[in-house]
Amino acid sequence: MKSLISSPYTHGSSSLQQVMMQVVFALIPAIGVYFALFGWGILTNIVLSIIFCLGFETIIMWLRRRPIKSALFDGSALVTAILLAITIPPLSPWWIIFIGSLAAIVFAKQLYGGLGFNPFNPAMVGFVVLLISFPKEMTQWLAPIGAEGNGMGLLHSLQIVFGSTGIDALSGATPLDVIKTGIRMGETINTIIAGNPTFGQLSGSGWEWINLAILIGGIWMLWRKTIRWQVPVAMLGSLAAIASLFYLIDPEHYASPLFHLFGGGAFLGAFFIATDPVSGATSTKGRIIFGIGAGLLTYIIRSWGGFPDGIAFSILLMNMAAPMIDYYTQPKVFGQKG
Amino acid sequence: MFTATVTLSLLAILFGLILGYAAVRFKIDSDPVVDQIDAILPQTQCGQCSYPGCHPYAEAISNGEADINRCPPGGEATIQALADLLGVDPKPLDPEAGEVKPEKLVAIIDEQTCIGCTLCIQACPVDAILGAAKQMHTIIESECTGCELCLPPCPVDCILMVPVKQSANHWKWPFPQPSAGLNEGGNL
Amino acid sequence: MNKINRKLWKYHGGLHLEEHKSISTGQQSALLPLPKRLTIPMQQHIGEAAHPIVDVGDKVLKGEMIAEASGKVSAPIHAPTSGTIVEIAALPVPHPSELNVLTIVLESDGQDQWCERYPIENYRHASSEQLRERIHDAGIVGLGGAGFPSYIKLNPGQHFAIETLILNGAECEPYITCDDQLMRERPEAILNGARIMRHALHAKRCIIAIEDNKPDAFSALNNALSQSGQNDIELVMVPTLYPTGGERQLIKVLTGKEPPSQGRTLDIGIICHNVATAAAVADAIIDGTPLISRIVTITGEAISTPQNIIAPVGAPIEELLDFAGRESGVNTQLIMGGPMMGVSLSNTNLPIVKTSNCFLLQPAEPTKPESPCIRCGECARVCPAELLPQQLYWHSRAKEFEKVQEYNLFDCIECGCCSWVCPSNIPLVHYYRFAKTEVWAQEREKEGANIARRRHEFRLERQEKVEREKAERMRKKKAMLKDKEGAKDDTAKKAAIQAAMDRAKAKREANQVDSTISASDSQPKSEL
Structure with a gap:
């Protein structure tokens, strides 16, 4: 008997692999800037993360008796790996990345049923698990002054990653971290920023360039229609709006909206994490609500929460709300309007 | 101590009354x-x-x-x-009761062999067999439920169970075959 | 000129597809050489199958009715040529199931001799009923693909005033050009059909809608309209977008109104027919010709000369493919209809039927593997029915048929846009078709169970009644016997009974005089 196949007998050019690869391509400028600022550390992060993530994916697919090849080549584990890698401080020891990959691929993704079934963004789960479990390692960022400035060759980097040499005094905090600590100490924004080499034109020196590169990648994805505009626009818009409000009220204690946009992981979150369709809202209206929620939560966590950046937490919280958002934002069916 | 006891008792009575009222007020008449x-x-x-x-x-x-x-x-x-x-757990079919038939069957009477004894007519639970004594019987196919109760009484074994005729109008699309790559299990 | 700039609306979603239409419109439609054997299925329409009224061995003339409609939603079938009925048997039909359906096989005598035809001289003097009856008797069904008996869609009933009659010449699906070709070659027939239908419906206005990728068809109709000297029909160019040819989508584009979900277009005073149906109506009324042939597009990458062919109903698909020429040495896949909504057929020996608009012969391609749904929402973005395809998929796959209906499965028009854009390559439409047929089957089963329950309860009641009667009779008999026995030894009792009987008799006689009706009423009761 012939196997019965239903129409349509033609298909558009889009494929899962293509979507995932576009996300990877969109990250290339950011990775380039990272490399320029942090040196080999970011590349070791990425390579290790890819090895661990694909490894875990293979093992779990094998244990689940599911096709391994298609799962590896759909590119989803690759995207998770790269996103996880660039949220971890460069030159982190290998086991940090191992645990992050484990949390992301095994716990957040495969234990829920693999691609398409994970309620939370795997890379963010991996990041948050690391942030909560290893706060010291996860907040020690190198000063973004270039590989030369840091004086780290590839060999030296590898020695640090695999634990034979300790990390030296060049590490420091991220701009958001500095602001948060400063405000806790009762300083005003101006006094914190003034005279601190961590800060540049828009936000942190170096960080602003990374964020610019991420923004370019995000805009490219919008142009290629890899992602739709609703989530990034709503998320960045709401973050900027609430930041402007508080900045206008009290510029002494609240950072400027530009600082909020360029200072932390706002662009990475808005373009690359919150747009993850699997864990986000699906409907057009739902995506706008999702984005607004993520933006506001980010600001709340940054300003009044315990962590310097709130992107990961806010997106995970919104992931939790996504099914409900989708349920209440179902579009009206053709012929049921009015 | 005393106040607490009284307060709690009063609260209990109050909530009991509210619940009792709700049970009456919002009663849903359901089918037995x-x-x-x-x-x-x-x-x-x-x-x-x-x-x-x-x-x-x-x-x-x-x-x-x-x-x-x-x-x-x-x-x-x-x-x-x-x-x-x-609200109970489903369990597999009791083999004592019988097996699931792969397709729906209906009875037909071999009209050459039928002697018109009316025994099957008496056995049919849904009156789907037409006929009279000493006259050939026939089954209304659309009414037959395929229960097979007419088979044992027939003295000449002239009743057969046949699959229901497939019609293009009632044809069903089969469940899509999972192709390679889908998480359907089994196909490594 | 009717090329007025009118306001058009947009519906949600839709796709811009590669058209592949020009490959089959390069030449005039050819007439298929008369096949020797025509296999004519009794089910070529939605509804009940037609019922043969000829026997094997009968000689029939072209246009003679060979099967009558059975029931309201059905259509009669006519002999496409003159010849002899050689077989009436269940044979496979061009349907996704390729199941066997009762089919009349006609062997042509090569004469192609017409039966007597009875045209209606002037349709303007005919009543709606007359026109509908003639359209019904001519076996006309929707030629756009659905095959719903057309006379029903010309009978709105008394409660609906028809504002607009729309003739659908959008033909939005890639590759298909039979309507395009028909509009170019027989614009007068389409205009006449439109006028007849409008007359039958008492519709206030009539629009013919054509997608703007068919300028030749538009100008042919426009010329014919100006030549006819009447300005009673609006020709409207609509933007090319798949699936504008969907009835509901086209109505939205032309009027801005949306037919109610799961309702009919009639509910908003609009009736939609295909342009080819209009031409068939004109033939039936003006020439008295029943629907026995149609124009079919034979196209695809594996056809040497893609073209449109006028072929009798029942002609084997193979002869049409051979006529247009098949590329040799390629593994091919045959699709009836277009690539988006068609039906794949495994057998080229099936007959063409009234609804066969196109046969697409493509090189066989391996199906791409399916990946899990990532909820990207592209399907919802392109869905012209504004459904949530990924939710429908999810619940269809889990066989949660109540949920699927909550998500309005039955508003799905199976246009295939969702499957086309799906990056995970999920056969979404297949899941919806599976769920739809499964829901229908469950409904039928439920209905069957209800009938069985009623019949069983009725039987139990009857059996109980029989038992009761039997018991009653036994009791009476016993009582009577007892009475007789008692009479022997008890004369006093006997006397009393006698006295009572006398009284009763007297009373009865008196009553009889009074009213015979009550007496006759009591008659059957006493028998019980």
Whole structure:
């Protein structure tokens, strides 16, 4: 008997692999800037993360008796790996990345049923698990002054990653971290920023360039229609709006909206994490609500929460709300309007 | 101590009254459970459950006398629906009751052999057999439930069970075949 | 000129597809050489199959009715040529199931001799009923693909005033050009059909809608309209977008109104017919010709000369493919209809039927593997029915048929846009078709169970009644016997009974005089 196949007998050019690869391509400028600022550390992060993530994916697919090849080549584990890698401080020891990959691929993704079934963004789960479990390692960022400035060759980097040499005094905090600590100490924004080499034109020196590169990648994805505009626009818009409000009220204690946009992981979150369709809202209206929620939560966590950046937490919280958002934002069916 | 006891008692009484009022005010009239069970059963009236028809079986289930897994014509879907209705765990079909037939069958009478004894007419639970004494009988195919109760009484074994004719109007699309790459299990 | 700039609306979603239409419109439609054997299925329409009224061995003339409609939603079938009925048997039909359906096989005598035809001289003097009856008798069904008996869609009933009659010449699906070709070659027939239908419906206005990728068809109709000297029909160019040819989508584009979900277009005073149906109506009324042939597009990458062919109903698909020429040495896949909504057929020996608009012969391609759904929402973005395809998929796959209906499965028009854009390559439409047929089957089963329950309850009641009567008779008999026995030894009792009987008799006689009706009423009761 012939196997019965239903129409349509033609298909558009889009494929899962293509979507995932576009996300990877969109990250290339950011990775380039990272490399320029942090040196080999970011590349070791990425390579290790890819090895661990694909490894875990293979093992779990094998244990689940599911096709391994298609799962590896759909590119989803690759995207998770790269996103996880660039949220971890460069030159982190290998086991940090191992645990992050484990949390992301095994716990957040495969234990829920693999691609398409994970309620939370795997890379963010991996990041948050690391942030909560290893706060010291996860907040020690190198000063973004270039590989030369840091004086780290590839060999030296590898020695640090695999634990034979300790990390030296060049590490420091991220701009958001500095602001948060400063405000806790009762300083005003101006006094914190003034005279601190961590800060540049828009936000942190170096960080602003990374964020610019991420923004370019995000805009490219919008142009290629890899992602739709609703989530990034709503998320960045709401973050900027609430930041402007508080900045206008009290510029002494609240950072400027530009600082909020360029200072932390706002662009990475808005373009690359919150747009993850699997864990986000699906409907057009739902995506706008999702984005607004993520933006506001980010600001709340940054300003009044315990962590310097709130992107990961806010997106995970919104992931939790996504099914409900989708349920209440179902579009009206053709012929049921009015 | 005393105040606490009184307060708690009063609260208990108050909430009891509210709940009691709500139970009366928002009462939902639902079908008696027997009818709900009967609505799920396939009404073949075949008696394979050992009760004389679907309604008696429904009564037995609601009285707790019979298990929910004794209906072969209904198969897994019926057991699942009964389990959902009654809030119990579904269980596999009781092999004692019979097996699920792969396709729906209906009875036909070999009209050459039929001697017109009317025994099958008496056995048919849904009056789907037409005929009179000493005259050839025939089965109204659309009314036949495929219960096979007419088979044993026939003295000349002239009744056959045949699959229901497939018509293009009633044809069903098969469940899509999972192709390689889909998480459907088994295909490494 | 009717090329007025009118306001058009947009519906949600839709796709811009590669058209592949020009490959089959390069030449005039060819007439298929008369096949020797025509296999004519009794089910070529939605509804009940037609019922043969001929026997094997009968000689029939072209256009003679060979099967009558059975029931309201049905259509009669006519002999496409003159010849002899050689077989009436269940044979496979061009349907996704390729199941066997009762089919009349006609062997042509090569004469192609017409039966007597009865045209209606002037349709303007005919009543709606007359026109509908003639359209019904001519076996006309929707030629756009659905095959719903057309006379029903010309009978709105008394409660609906028809504002607009729309003739659908959008033909939005890639590759298909039979309507395009028909509009170019027989614009007068389409205009006449439109006028007849409008007359039958008492519709206030009539629009013919054509997608703007068919300028030749538009100008042909426009010329014919100006030549006819009447300005009673609006020709409207609509933007090319798949699936604008969907009835509901086209109505939205032309009027801005949306037919109610799961309702009919009639509910908003609009009736939609295909342009080819209009031409068939014109033939039936003006020439008295029943629907026995149609124009079919034979196209695809594996056809040497893609073209449109006028072929009798019942002609084997193979002869049409051979006529247009098949590329040799390629593994091919045959699709009836277009690539988006068509039906794949495994057998080229099936007959063409009234609804066969196109046959697409493509090189066989391996199906791409399916990946899990990532909820990207592209399907919802392109869905012209504004459904949530990924939710429908999810619940269809889990066989949660109540949920699927909550998500309005039955508003799905199976246009295939969702499957086309799906990056995970999920056969979404297949899941919806599976769920739809499964829901229908469950409904039928439920209905069957209800009938069985009623019949069983009735039987139990009857049996009980028989038992009761039997018991009653036994009791009476016993009582009578007892009475007789008692009479022997008890004369006093006997006397009393006698006295009572006398009284009763007297009373009865008196009553009889009074009213015979009550007496006759009591008659059957006493028998019980």
